[in-house]
Amino acid sequence: MYPPSPEPDRDCPLCPRLVALRTQMRIEQPEWWNAPVPALGEEGAPIAIVGLAPGRLGANRTGQAFTGDDSGTLLFAVLEKLGLADGGVPRGVHILNAVRCLPPDNRPMPAEIHACRPFLAGQLRSPIVVALGEIAHQSAVKALGGKLPKARFAHGAEHHLPKGQVVLDSYHVSRYNQNIGRLTEPMLTAVFERALALRDI
Template structure:
């Protein structure tokens, strides 16, 4: 399986060794599912986009399997449906990397690029991966709005953009302007658990992207 990143020079190597626990899980997955992606997941979307969506990490049955961010699991179903509804995507999402989905003015990144056990990266793993998130942010010349999905993504985005966490605490729909002028908008992660418990509704999630789009004109 070969997937081309729109910002290839900012990506982690396929056998990135920085996090031993994640590297070990990667090897286990390769042995168990040799036809899966099983590697750091690249960015997906428009490299000239003005909105960057930053997720937590690949899901085992989602991006770790398919190799495309948020593709193949519940979180992707919700995210891509909202992007299509708000005009930030076109085509059709069919939960596979070779479908006809195209993102418009938006690119998707992850705070942690490899699958973590139980979908919970350790703080050190998130810290290790910030160098790739920083490289990605630097490679996006037009990105002004960063939508952080969940607190781990929020912390990484704020630090990468030069902000201070005590002055930028995570809260759904919170908005923070970074020293560079870039804006961070927080959202609860579009995970199945958050949706099923009612912590995040479709309407709440759609409002996040409506806010991001509105801020592009300010």
């Protein structure tokens, strides 16, 4: 089990490729956040949401997870509908990313995911975890001490881990997945309805 972990430093040096992009973005867009994006909501809330990484025009710009782009629009629409957010503020939900810094082309490298995992694991205290996409799923399962061969990613899958946490899988809320119909609002709603059902047991 990982010990509690603080947020990464604003100038976190762990991933050279991400540092280089961050430096470039600070020159191109000096008014943007351009730093590791902190978790949003209450640590240890009943439900945690784990995403992939900050989007260029979303969290990397605004400094708030899933805020400012189309992925966040869908996610927060569902959270608001189910009473898990109010005016963009999470309610009983903790939102984190597997990787805290903007990766080139939205594709973090395995070494970058590994380097950032202690920050995820040190803050992932919720009994129910909704993983958005396969990378988030893999990182969350590993952070919680689970074994991937026994917890394979699939939309709508439910994984009960040895220490009692439950990981629920959803396709990522990316604009691409929305555009091709891989993920729809009803599909995402169903995953969070299951999370609420587990919360209330």
